[in-house]
Amino acid sequence: QSKANGRKSYTFYSQALNLVAKERLKIDQNLRGALQRGEFRIVYQVIVDEKSRSVKGFEALIRWHNAELGEVSPAEFIPVAEQIGLITEIGTWVMRESLLQLQQWQGRYGKALLMSVNVSPRQFQDESILPAVKTILKQAGIASSALQIEVTEGLFLSASDNVMSTVEALKSAGVKLALDDFGTGYSSLSYLNTLPFDVLKIDKCFVDGMHTSESDLNMIKSIISIAHGLKMVTVVEGVETAQQAHMLRELGADSIQGFYYSKPLSAKEAEMRFLAKDSITSLDESIWDNL
Ligand code: C2E
Ligand code: MG
């Protein structure tokens, strides 16, 4: 009896694994050539400066639409792109496209906007990253301080000399560095102290619980306080309600990003909503609530 059960659950387990493996294989196969076929696009999510109540800039987020697979989330395909060695090519494309977009926006609106771009560990470790960043900035005619690179704590697990020297080189080139998803991974306070991050992005998971869990609220307070103590600016991610936004503002969060202000939008939509109209640049709560 128990043996039969065991076998049954084993079969179930292996079928589930098989499915995952099949999905992964499909992603792998379709990802090759996706860039050349023009299947990627970028959406932009506004980052709002809470002190000045104005648009600070945007985070560039990649989207993939494939004929066979439909819309695939970056949470699913970015890890595969890392594994099969496509991430540098894809990540470089994201950086170029988003900075060319920024160039257009700066030209049209003359604003000092920030473009925040995610860079995966393997792309960051690739020795081509420095020359690539410099070339793209030059081609786009963008000041290096308008580019922010987001990395996650996973990058520092290996903490190779290579990573450290790239961090230093980007810093001295004037590029801003943000630590993304802070509090979810292998957080170590020593990273914060030893690495020259400009920005700490506090993960959505703390925001979700801030009105129901005192410890989540205290985590946010503490993280903001540590960040400020180390002269870092905080961006709180995944803010969905006015209640959360109000409290975060009171707690001294420097910037807020989340569905409360806007979902990630196409370049055109983002421009119409956040750049084209002067009235909207200076944020008025009543306007935002109606968006
Ligand atoms: P991330 O960098 O932490 O980006 C934030 C994610 O949270 C985005 O998901 C965004 O759409 C989502 N989000 C923002 N505000 C809210 C909110 O209020 N509520 C909820 N529920 N979600 C919110 P997305 O676009 O699916 O990206 C997922 C992850 O994929 C990103 O997390 C990032 O790690 C990775 N990714 C996206 N684009 C790129 C890219 O161009 N390069 C690399 N290397 N990774 C990328
Ligand atoms: Mg990010």
Ligand code: MG
């Ligand atoms: Mg994040």
Ligand code: MG
């Ligand atoms: Mg994330």
